[in-house]
Amino acid sequence: MIKIAIDCMGGDYGPEKTVVGSCLALSENENLYCLFYGDPEKIEQAIPDSADQSRIEIITAEEKINSEDHPLKAIRKKKNSSMVKALNAVADGSADAFVSAGNSGAIFAGSLSIIGKLKEIKRPASVTMLPTVSKTSPNYFLIDSGANIAAKPEHLVQYGKLGSKLAEQMLGAENPRIGLLNIGEEDSKGNDFTKETFQLLSDSEDFNFTGNIEPHTLINGTHDIILTDGFTGNIMLKSMEGMAGSILNELLENLNASDDLNEDTISTVEILIHSSIRRYTNEDVGGGFILGIKAPVIITHGAADTAMFKHSVELAVSLKESNIFSSLNE
Numbered sequence: 001m002i003k004i005a006i007d008c009m010g011g012d013y014g015p016e017k018t019v020v021g022s023c024l025a026l027s028e029n030e031n032l033y034c035l036f037y038g039d040p041e042k043i044e045q046a047i048p049d050s051a052d053q054s055r056i057e058i059i060t061a062e063e064k065i066n067s068e069d070h071p072l073k074a075i076r077k078k079k080n081s082s083m084v085k086a087l088n089a090v091a092d093g094s095a096d097a098f099v100s101a102g103n104s105g106a107i108f109a110g111s112l113s114i115i116g117k118l119k120e121i122k123r124p125a126s127v128t129m130l131p132t133v134s135k136t137s138p139n140y141f142l143i144d145s146g147a148n149i150a151a152k153p154e155h156l157v158q159y160g161k162l163g164s165k166l167a168e169q170m171l172g173a174e175n176p177r178i179g180l181l182n183i184g185e186e187d188s189k190g191n192d193f194t195k196e197t198f199q200l201l202s203d204s205e206d207f208n209f210t211g212n213i214e215p216h217t218l219i220n221g222t223h224d225i226i227l228t229d230g231f232t233g234n235i236m237l238k239s240m241e242g243m244a245g246s247i248l249n250e251l252l253e254n255l256n257a258s259d260d261l262n263e264d265t266i267s268t269v270e271i272l273i274h275s276s277i278r279r280y281t282n283e284d285v286g287g288g289f290i291l292g293i294k295a296p297v298i299i300t301h302g303a304a305d306t307a308m309f310k311h312s313v314e315l316a317v318s319l320k321e322s323n324i325f326s327s328l329n330e
Contacts (some may be wrong), residue, residue: 010102021309124292134221288309
């Protein structure tokens with residue numbers, strides 16, 4: 001049985017989405033056991049009648065870490081928060097993985113100080129799996145997508161080494177292709193940071209570095225891993241998700257306003273557009289996870305709905321089942 005510690009109070013909606021989403025995952029995975037941390041009354045109210053209560057445990061947490069809280073101060077002061085208690089469960093072995101839609105900075109700080117990092121990495125990074133238009137390489141990993149905004153070139157070399165193992169096991173990529181996000185493909189492009197990083201990546205024999213890659217070609221499926229600093233990566237991630245959602249929703253509105261299509265055609269196209277919206281806004285994946293922590297830690301959007309949170313829990317299960325974190329430490 002895989003036990004997932006859920007920070008039920010995190011995110012914009014709390015148990016209304018986190019508990020219901022977790023129970024959806026529970027109903028589809030007989031090997032899943034959920035530890036719900038937070039306000040027991042609100043959690044109990046959110047649990048669907050159809051949920052398997054034998055695989056649910058509610059642990060009272062009297063405090064909540066809010067989005068406006070200072071990450072490190074909140075972790076240190078709010079010891080009875082749902083986030084800290086759930087992270088402690090992973091640290092002491094009571095749970096196998098952690099999932100939250102809460103304050104991402106606090107999740108990162110708490111994971112580092114409570115669970116601890118792998119010895120191979122100096123500064124953990126966020127990993128997000130993103131879609132491409134390629135049939136043969138439908139996804140790639142963006143590293144870092146927001147955790148380490150003050151990255152050093154040597155950090156990205158570590159991300160490349162561990163990221164290659166991730167891509168081999170999770171994407172099925174053979175000799176994963178690694179690109180460095182930059183403003184041009186030429187070796188001389190970029191600022192001091194990207195130039196120094198490019199040289200270090202080129203000198204490494206631990207992975208398959210193919211050179212710089214420009215943002216407009218990311219979706220083509222030419223790479224399995226894209227490396228960047230967390231500041232740039234987070235801006236890119238949010239820009240892509242926001243743009244994809246806006247364009248596809250506009251397409252949906254134009255479709256519904258059209259008088260040239262019959263109802264059956266409109267219905268079919270709507271289904272396809274909604275599928276693309278879920279894929280390109282990352283709803284189908286769920287969330288990202290932290291590379292460099294000793295156990296799976298999943299961070300999903302604060303505005304995640306039940307479906308997205310469900311997929312986040314499923315991602316935690318997949319990471320645990322793959323034993324990827326054990327292999328990264330070998």
